[in-house]
Amino acid sequence: MTSTLHDPNYRAFVSHLSGLRVQLGVTQAELAKRLGKPQSFVSKAERFERRIDPGEFRAIALALGADPAVEFKDVSDRLSRS
Incomplete structure (x- = not known):
């Protein structure tokens, strides 16, 4: 079974958060x-070496000052169009 780390849909969500951060x-x-985590936590997630779960997606969006529901919907909508 393929790891979710390699799933294009999963990668779209992580890339979205990374792009938002930048x-x-x-x-x-x-x-x-802001997350109370080591820098390596962010680095590994953005390099797809560490999986982030939905709660972490939410925490990251909030730490960036974004609405997690809006960010999730944005990625979901883009995936639906592709």
Whole structure:
């Protein structure tokens, strides 16, 4: 069975959060600090070495000042169109 880390749909959600972080000018270190995690947590997630669960998606979106439901819907809508 293929790992979800390699699933294109999963990668779209992680890439969306990573892109949002970059767009907002937030470093991995700053995001990690906001989450109370080490910088490696963010790095490994963004490099698809570590899976993030829905609760972590929510926490990351909130730490970036975004609405998790809006961000999830944005990615979901883009996936539906492709």
